[in-house]
Amino acid sequence: MNPGAFEAIDERLVSTLDDLLDQQSLAPGIVVDALFNRLVTAVLSVPESAADSVLAALPPSRSPAVFRSVASAGEHALERVWADRIIRSPDPVRAFARFPYRENYRLLVEMELAAVRREGTVPRQVLLLGSGPLPLTAFCLADLGIAVHCVDHDAEAIRLSSVLAGRLGTVGVTFEHADAAAATPPRPVDVVLLAGLVGADDAAKAEVLDQAVIHLDPRGLVLARSARGLRTLLYPPVGPPALSGLTVVAEANPEVDAPGTDVINSAILARSV
Secondary structure (H helix, E strand, O other): OOHHHHHHHHHHHHHHHHHHHOOOOOOOOHHHHHHHHHHHHHHHOOOHHHHHHHHHHOOHHHOHHHHHHHHHHHHHHHHHHHHHHHHHOOOHHHHHHOOOOHHHHHHHHHHHHHHHHHOOOOOOEEEEEOOOOOOHHHHHHHHOOOEEEEEEOOHHHHHHHHHHHHHHOOOOEEEEEOOHHHOOOOOOEEEEEEOOOOOOOHHHHHHHHHHHHHHEEEEEEEEEEEOOHHHHHOOOOOOHHHHOOEEEEEEEOHHHHOOOOOOOOEEEEEEEO
16 A cells, blocks of 8 residues: 555544544444444455554554554444344334344354364353443354353343343243352353453453463363454454463464455464463
8 A cells, every 4th residue: 555545544533533523423324334334444445454554544543453442332222222222113124134243243253163163162152251331242153053151241231131132032041130240150261252352451451361261171262352453443452361271372463364345353362272
């Protein structure tokens, strides 16, 4: 990419962020949806090899942490509104099918499961930390016959998601309101899946994983959702300090493992030492 392209992307990112910060609410709607679509499109337009130049051009007041804060708030608002909408719908299955990012989650889970299976683990029980109000990951896994224990620190998120699961007729998914580090799944799990927004930095992620690994089957895997390149404006990257005491065995990269899709998260797989 030439310098002019970097400047254009930088301006588009900053102007979009400023427009989002100007909104009174980040709940989904015509304007907010369009702004987040513009932000994601700009992020995905930059290959990982060129991301450092764009990140370096961002003004200090518009750091990646500021972008991530807005993206996190928007994602949570989107899920809460849609969870409530689906619950209240006379046809919840049909309403759920209209959720705009359902296919993205299916592709993400597909990419992650392929990486898990390459490491010789056949997941039957998953502990999902940071499941959110609309636990797309859990529902995707349940569709494949995998049992999932969802944990979230937000009581309203757990209430909504458990009611939603009932309305959709989902089986094999259980719910727990707790901090991620205090999760108590009913049985040992094959995979501990750390959602991308759990822990704002490596220290916070390490604190959660240090406790979560006690629930792993001896040959189980930790799967920590991360981000690479410009995608770190949307989700925090997972660095080595977050995986202290674990051995990294693989990484799934959407530019390599899900090319041509809008999958944003990468995934790091690790085992207990």
